[in-house]
Amino acid sequence: MKPSVVTTEPNGHFCRDCAVRDFSVCSSLDPAELKEFEHLGRRVLFDGGETVFSEEDTTTSFYNLLDGVMRLYKLLPDGRRQIVGFALPRDFLGMNISGRHNFSADAIGGVTVCQFAKVPFGRFVESRPHLLRRINELAIRELSQARDHMVLLGRRSADEKVATFLLAWRERLVSLKGASDTVPLPMSRQDIADYLGLTIETVSRTFTKLERHGVIEIIHGGVSLLDPAKVEALAAA
């Protein structure tokens, strides 16, 4: 929870130099607005494994993920965990209506976020309907993804879950790192299991089975899709 490094703007970091500038919430802002917006956010770094915010915490900030990967999850009282999503650069986190976060967020590996204090951010949005529209757009897109994931969790087999996950993850990485059959998997097997509603053993066995069948190759820090068409066939089922 204690961030490793904090860089307060303006201190070498400006929106106009920001990698996510044209893709994240801030893409809806014009240069003049951006100048003002700049003062609202500050960059914060987290180490792998650190928790950025926890479910039920009072929401004091929103976060724009600039670099790295995060796991977003909910815990049951007895410790069972459901990962509700992985966040990638450009994702905007923390919106809620209860005033409390409705999931927890951990850094997977090092992470850089642009942190906005809730109140000034809210004030800034208030007078900028186009920014509100952008935020709404992101919420609706997430809602659609959430529904897709419900189908996966409720109605798909382990093989289908894993194949679908690999394809969807690869697809999300396209706009960040370009298309490739080599799919980096920065999250652990346990994370994948908790995302897919499976156990770590089933995930591991499914990976090995796909490898035995020559569909994928398990490489350091990820997998390589040797036969993407076959993976798609498995996911379609």
Place this chain on the structure above:
Amino acid sequence: MKPSVVTTEPNGHFCRDCAVRDFSVCSSLDPAELKEFEHLGRRVLFDGGETVFSEEDTTTSFYNLLDGVMRLYKLLPDGRRQIVGFALPRDFLGMNISGRHNFSADAIGGVTVCQFAKVPFGRFVESRPHLLRRINELAIRELSQARDHMVLLGRRSADEKVATFLLAWRERLVSLKGASDTVPLPMSRQDIADYLGLTIETVSRTFTKLERHGVIEIIHGGVSLLDPAKVEALAAA
């Protein structure tokens, strides 16, 4: 898909007399705006089993549910179905960014909706940031519910799923019909199964088991919670 009855405004129906007036999207509108808004929507009735819109249909309308219950679902190519939610009066349906609906919606029993053509509705919202804020609020609330449901689908047992469903459904009905231990279940067992990621047999067996243990009583068109505390204990697990 062919609606049973269409009543075009103004023809005996006005927003100011509308049952959902103070609770739905339109709660953000002042009397003057409401007068204008009135001309955008028309009431449409659907019989039970009718489909209001289908996944992948081009979105031409948004819908405000005025009366009745709807099931919102997605189908896999092989026919497996996941119900992503049940809609109740006050719910606003149809928002998306792809221009296509991302789920299908059927009436369960007779239903009345207030239908808005997409383009004029969009124009109306454009100049009304408070309406946009209201829509955003609804989207964020739904997103939170969707995440809760992911936890249920991915990490809970059949008993927990059924108990959680009964409590959540009862809770949703409070603001519509008042608090009660008698929970009407207008949807079929198959609908419940497809919502919880179970089979119809498991839902049926779980109901019977709860009844045998004196926790619920299965009554015509629903269940009665004989021991609500026990249901909550099962759901908490």
Place this chain on the structure above:
DNA sequence: CGCCAAAATTGATCTAGGTCAATCGGCTTT
């Protein structure tokens, strides 16, 4: 290097929930 801890894999076994197959009601229709 060699040692340790954590993550991943693999194997053996078990079980919650699925599948298949009869009934059982409760309505509607005549």
Place this chain on the structure above:
DNA sequence: AAAGCCGATTGACCTAGATCAATTTTGGCG
């Protein structure tokens, strides 16, 4: 009130994936 239907229930059996239990592999780190 008999027939027919459709949803719901119940029973017998089966299996995908969980659980339990070792290894094996990997990644720091002195």
